[in-house]
Amino acid sequence: MTDISVTRRLSIPALLLAGLVFTGPAAAQDKPRYGGELLFAVPSEMPSYDGHREGTFGMVHPLAPHYNTLLKTDPNDRTGTKIVGDLAESWTIAPDGRVYTLKLRRGVKFHDGAEMTSRDVKASYDKIVFPPPNVGSMRKGQYTNVEAIEAPDASTIVFRLKWPQASFLASLASPYNWIYKADVLARDVRWYEKNVMGTGPFTFVEHVKGSHWVGKKNSNYWDKGKPYLDGYRAIFMKDSAAQVAAVRAERAHIQFRGFAPAERDSLVAALGRKITVQESPWDCAAWVAINQDKKPFDDKRVRRALTLALDRRQASVALSKIAVVKEVAGVQVPGTPYATPPDELEKLAGYGRDIKKSRAEARRLLREVGVPDRFAFTFTNRGLPMPYEPIGIWLIDQWRQIGLNATMVTIEASQHVNELRAGNFTVSSDAQCGYAVEPDLDLAKFQSKEISHNNYGRYTDKVLDDLYQKQNRATDPEERKRYVREFERRLLDEEVHTFITLQWHRIVPHSAKVRGWTITPSHYLNQQLDAVWLAE
Amino acid sequence: MWKYVLKRVLLMIPTLLGVAVLIFFLMRVVPGDIVELRFAGESAFAQKENLDKERARLGLDQPMWLQFVTWMWGIARFDFGTSMWTGAPIIEEIKLRAALSFQLAVMATLIAVVLAIPLGVVAALKQDTWVDYVVRVFSIAGLATPSFWLGIVFILMLLIVFKWLPPMVYTPFWVNPWQNMLQLIWPALAVGYRYSAVATRMTRSAMLEVLREDYIRTARAKGLWQKLILSRHALKNAMLPVLTVVALEFAFLMGGLVVTEQVFNLNGLGMLFVESVARRDYTLTQALVMLVALVFILVNFTVDLMYAWLDPRIRFR
Numbered sequence: 001m002t003d004i005s006v007t008r009r010l011s012i013p014a015l016l017l018a019g020l021v022f023t024g025p026a027a028a029q030d031k032p033r034y035g036g037e038l039l040f041a042v043p044s045e046m047p048s049y050d051g052h053r054e055g056t057f058g059m060v061h062p063l064a065p066h067y068n069t070l071l072k073t074d075p076n077d078r079t080g081t082k083i084v085g086d087l088a089e090s091w092t093i094a095p096d097g098r099v100y101t102l103k104l105r106r107g108v109k110f111h112d113g114a115e116m117t118s119r120d121v122k123a124s125y126d127k128i129v130f131p132p133p134n135v136g137s138m139r140k141g142q143y144t145n146v147e148a149i150e151a152p153d154a155s156t157i158v159f160r161l162k163w164p165q166a167s168f169l170a171s172l173a174s175p176y177n178w179i180y181k182a183d184v185l186a187r188d189v190r191w192y193e194k195n196v197m198g199t200g201p202f203t204f205v206e207h208v209k210g211s212h213w214v215g216k217k218n219s220n221y222w223d224k225g226k227p228y229l230d231g232y233r234a235i236f237m238k239d240s241a242a243q244v245a246a247v248r249a250e251r252a253h254i255q256f257r258g259f260a261p262a263e264r265d266s267l268v269a270a271l272g273r274k275i276t277v278q279e280s281p282w283d284c285a286a287w288v289a290i291n292q293d294k295k296p297f298d299d300k301r302v303r304r305a306l307t308l309a310l311d312r313r314q315a316s317v318a319l320s321k322i323a324v325v326k327e328v329a330g331v332q333v334p335g336t337p338y339a340t341p342p343d344e345l346e347k348l349a350g351y352g353r354d355i356k357k358s359r360a361e362a363r364r365l366l367r368e369v370g371v372p373d374r375f376a377f378t379f380t381n382r383g384l385p386m387p388y389e390p391i392g393i394w395l396i397d398q399w400r401q402i403g404l405n406a407t408m409v410t411i412e413a414s415q416h417v418n419e420l421r422a423g424n425f426t427v428s429s430d431a432q433c434g435y436a437v438e439p440d441l442d443l444a445k446f447q448s449k450e451i452s453h454n455n456y457g458r459y460t461d462k463v464l465d466d467l468y469q470k471q472n473r474a475t476d477p478e479e480r481k482r483y484v485r486e487f488e489r490r491l492l493d494e495e496v497h498t499f500i501t502l503q504w505h506r507i508v509p510h511s512a513k514v515r516g517w518t519i520t521p522s523h524y525l526n527q528q529l530d531a532v533w534l535a536e
Numbered sequence: 537m538w539k540y541v542l543k544r545v546l547l548m549i550p551t552l553l554g555v556a557v558l559i560f561f562l563m564r565v566v567p568g569d570i571v572e573l574r575f576a577g578e579s580a581f582a583q584k585e586n587l588d589k590e591r592a593r594l595g596l597d598q599p600m601w602l603q604f605v606t607w608m609w610g611i612a613r614f615d616f617g618t619s620m621w622t623g624a625p626i627i628e629e630i631k632l633r634a635a636l637s638f639q640l641a642v643m644a645t646l647i648a649v650v651l652a653i654p655l656g657v658v659a660a661l662k663q664d665t666w667v668d669y670v671v672r673v674f675s676i677a678g679l680a681t682p683s684f685w686l687g688i689v690f691i692l693m694l695l696i697v698f699k700w701l702p703p704m705v706y707t708p709f710w711v712n713p714w715q716n717m718l719q720l721i722w723p724a725l726a727v728g729y730r731y732s733a734v735a736t737r738m739t740r741s742a743m744l745e746v747l748r749e750d751y752i753r754t755a756r757a758k759g760l761w762q763k764l765i766l767s768r769h770a771l772k773n774a775m776l777p778v779l780t781v782v783a784l785e786f787a788f789l790m791g792g793l794v795v796t797e798q799v800f801n802l803n804g805l806g807m808l809f810v811e812s813v814a815r816r817d818y819t820l821t822q823a824l825v826m827l828v829a830l831v832f833i834l835v836n837f838t839v840d841l842m843y844a845w846l847d848p849r850i851r852f853r
Contacts, residue, residue, distance in 0.1 A: 047621045210803040212705050235704050242801040249701030414814045415568045
């Protein structure tokens with residue numbers, strides 16, 4: 001993962017104007033200062049307060065500081081893949097890979113003063129994995145492998161699995177799996193939908209719906225010396241122009257999800273040294289879904305032609321100036337352990353360096369199938385400007401260059417997924433964002449339609465399903481990498497069930513006063529704020 | 537008069553019932569499903585069992601007629617239920633935003649009236665002079681300028697010139713009047729200007745018409761003071777159409793300031809409305825439509841009553 005390279009992204013006049021010297025987050029981690037209230041904008045708002053039940057980052061950003069999870073990703077790891085303890089201080093894995101035993105920290109207290117024990121962890125995970133009949137658990141499907149959860153003593157929790165699972169530690173580090181109090185859950189399993197009470201570095205103060213969320217320092221936090229902030233205030237702001245204005249006027253120090261390149265440039269030009277920019281490949285990708293129930297897209301040669309037409313490298317340069325996309329990537333975030341090495345990436349259809357050759361091949365395939373020149377079809381796009389609009393326009397242009405005539409139809413954002421799921425499209429934009437950088441999460445949707453709720457291509461591919469299972473159970477990282485590569489080859493090259501255009505690129509310009517926060521590829525991770533502080 | 541008032545109040549019931557039927561069925565015709573949106577989203581791990589459970593919890597598995605009857609029975613008891621998205625009581629969701637929307641509507645109306653009436657009167661009195669032209673330019677520019685665009689201009693001006701932005705979080709007037717004004721004066725000015733343009737044009741044309749009436753000429757002929765003619769005879773009569781415009785605009789402001797609220801990050805009813813539709817939050821959308829319909833009906837009713845005060849020739853039947 002590369003560090004920030006400002007000069008490549010900013011126009012020369014902007015640089016001259018601002019006379020910038022960027023300080024990356026690592027360089028700025030001097031002695032933390034206590035005090036202050038962190039103000040941040042949140043572009044979305046949570047429906048309820050129960051992390052086990054919801055699936056929006058709009059819940060994670062304001063609420064994560066109230067809670068701890070068993071494990072978490074290392075807050076200083078820019079890949080977002082290094083797992084460290086949060087409430088668990090150590091763990092062991094049985095030789096057969098089916099039993100995970102975690103030792104919990106002692107002296108951890110809930111905000112009401114009660115001690116946290118393994119009983120609380122068990123109750124929380126029972127709610128996630130084996131929810132009672134009247135309770136929804138959004139990620140229950142991710143834990144079908146869990147056979148039993150046991151709490152043999154107050155500081156030990158044991159997970160017994162049906163089969164070894166490579167991603168299990170990462171599953172325990174899910175940013176949604178907050179540890180709740182067992183007694184509260186026993187009294188009312190839905191209590192956490194409307195209330196907040198965890199063990200985290202900040203206690204709850206108030207939530208004014210549609211307006212803001214306030215947390216204040218937990219002075220009894222188990223990690224002595226933390227948090228540094230006196231408190232934080234999350235301000236709900238849907239409009240990105242309002243978010244930019246808020247950061248510019250210092251009404252907000254940061255918006256953790258990310259801004260568009262033009263917004264970054266305007267902030268840098270206006271604030272100069274007062275702003276720090278952190279960037280990372282994003283664990284979101286701009287995919288293209290192809291409905292294989294519709295002719296001629298049931299023929300993999302036609303699908304292959306669609307991906308061969310794309311000049312991804314040129315697009316990376318051009319589109320990254322105007323949209324939140326940049327990296328040319330495979331099925332995993334570049335720079336992370338299971339990412340595709342560049343030499344292997346080039347072997348996949350549409351990733352070669354000779355675009356003329358690729359497009360000639362695309363035309364040949366279309367002729368072979370009998371697709372007429374100027375063949376017309378509809379490209380369904382999601383009704384959000386960033387990055388869907390520029391990507392859509394670019395795709396239409398690319399396909400025109402192999403003799404295809406696509407017309408873009410934009411669907412309201414909230415309805416788009418429903419249309420995809422119902423199969424009411426021919427070719428469409430699609431997006432995949434992960435709350436953790438993990439092949440299990442990133443690849444799950446591409447399994448056969450009988451397994452995956454959002455297999456929009458409507459295909460069945462038992463080979464792909466088998467490869468998914470193999471990578472899921474391979475506990476040796478090298479072996480797992482091989483299966484991930486095989487999965488990728490089949491998905492993007494041999495069958496071309498779907499394909500990626502470009503990886504999203506996360507850009508977080510924030511007040512230079514904000515220290516102790518490191519960007520990761522996922523905007524769900526690293527939001528506990530315990531290590532964040534405000535410089536003078 | 538009381539008979540008229542009672543008749544109008546009773547007529548509100550079928551109107552509201554019609555609105556209720558329309559919005560209930562329209563929402564269900566619109567494609568989309570709140571359960572899919574909220575609990576499946578783009579997750580590959582969404583389970584049908586989980587989605588069915590949520591659908592049943594929200595009552596969406598019941599026949600449509602039963603859902604309608606349940607909703608209407610709730611309304612009859614002034615119980616609008618809970619938001620399907622947040623699970624919070626709808627009254628609570630609306631109450632939060634209604635205070636801001638109401639205050640903004642009142643402030644914008646005051647600004648509009650304070651600007652429009654004197655300008656409209658002066659323009660009519662000085663018809664076809666430079667004063668009239670200036671007022672015409674002012675009002676036509678206002679008509680041509682969307683209030684959200686003016687809002688963006690205000691924001692940019694404050695940011696670039698003063699390096700300052702209005703507060704992002706609403707503080708009620710009774711808690712801190714200064715903070716409250718700092719936040720709301722800008723959107724009120726942006727909205728009030730466009731609103732005043734409409735009212736100025738209406739005041740000017742109404743005044744021009746009234747000033748040509750026989751009774752004004754008679755008043756002048758018998759030597760009445762110009763000020764008295766204007767205030768007692770002309771303005772009061774010219775106010776009838778102006779009042780209608782001002783009142784309808786006020787009703788519109790209660791739920792129609794979506795983009796302006798977005799620009800200024802205001803937590804008002806307009807944004808809530810758009811979000812509830814986008815999320816297919818049937819119960820909340822239905823309640824909001826009913827609220828806006830009620831506001832329009834009440835405003836119209838009030839205007840009709842005020843007509844009698846402004847023009848004693850009007851008699852209620």
